[in-house]
Amino acid sequence: xxNILAALLCSLLFYFPAYSQINEQTDARLxxxxxxxxxxxxxxxxxxxxxxxxxHKVYFINRYTKNTYQNxxxxxxxxxxxxxxxxxxxxxxxxxNTSLDDFLNVIKDDFVLDPQTAPLFEDLLDIIYPVAAWKxxxxxxxxxNGSWYFLRDAYFRTKQGFEVTIxxxxxxxxxxxxxxxxxxxxx
Numbered sequence: 001x002x003n004i005l006a007a008l009l010c011s012l013l014f015y016f017p018a019y020s021q022i023n024e025q026t027d028a029r030l031x032x033x034x035x036x037x038x039x040x041x042x043x044x045x046x047x048x049x050x051x052x053x054x055x056h057k058v059y060f061i062n063r064y065t066k067n068t069y070q071n072x073x074x075x076x077x078x079x080x081x082x083x084x085x086x087x088x089x090x091x092x093x094x095x096x097n098t099s100l101d102d103f104l105n106v107i108k109d110d111f112v113l114d115p116q117t118a119p120l121f122e123d124l125l126d127i128i129y130p131v132a133a134w135k136x137x138x139x140x141x142x143x144x145n146g147s148w149y150f151l152r153d154a155y156f157r158t159k160q161g162f163e164v165t166i167x168x169x170x171x172x173x174x175x176x177x178x179x180x181x182x183x184x185x186x187x
């Protein structure tokens with residue numbers, strides 16, 4: 001046990017000095033380079049869907065990086081974030097079947113998902129989880145067996161999209177993204 005603690009302590013002693021190798025002048029030069037090579041813009045997304053459904057404001061952030069590797073090309077990175085008033089949050093990234101608990105937590109408590117508000121919910125999904133321009137024909141939504149389905153894509157005849165479960169009053173109880181629909185759910 002003491003050997004493990006001693007080894008851990010020794011490794012920490014060698015680990016932390018590695019971060020102190022950059023002196024203040026180098027740090028300042030690197031920060032200046034990044035400031036001169038980058039431009040960041042942000043804009044609040046004004047949308048009826050956001051105002052009616054979410055508790056917080058949504059922003060688009062664009063970061064442009066130029067003059068890297070001695071060329072004139074500019075790289076653009078885009079972000080869609082939520083400002084809770086205390087912190088900036090990313091919306092969860094969809095990699096596979098994904099439960100979207102953070103997304104669920106930012107929906108207004110009084111929002112009801114029903115046939116009248118479903119198009120608004122799809123508009124919200126289009127903002128925070130945009131569909132590629134060449135896939136817009138895959139979009140559709142409908143209600144079935146206590147859940148709303150907002151389909152966004154299809155691969156080899158397998159549809160994928162959001163499954164939004166509601167209680168009898170229409171309050172959303174869960175949101176998840178499904179990459180492949182099970183046979184009973186297959187549409």
